Amino acid sequence: MEQVRIVRDQIGWATFDQTYNAVTEKCYSLVNTNPNAITMLEFSCATTFPDVPGANAFKYVIKILNNPTGCSTNCKRVTVSVSWSDASCSGGSYCHKSELISYLSRWQ
Secondary structure, eight states, X not given: OHHHHHHHHHHHHHHHHHHTOOSSOEEEEESOOOTTSOXXXXXXXXXXXXXXXXXXXXXXXXXXXXXXXXXXXXXXXXEEEEEEOOTTSSTTOOOEEEEEEEEEEOOO
């Protein structure tokens, strides 16, 4: 979630709003986790989401929805989901999941 905030701050709200202006929820993954050069790449939400670079035990997805119900204009709902597997998962599945939902807005 913090990396999405960094992207918003790096490119400014106007560019962030134009780039991630989805009426329906869209999915993204981080291309580079370097805090000085974070970018997000869109992919189909219907596909299996990509691996976290260098950490094959985890998979994650960032979902962004523009101006969701109950949120004013210049607001986006951001959902970050991380899934992982361990010895309790069968067949190589990702049977554990953590999800964080936050709202980003034009704050400057």
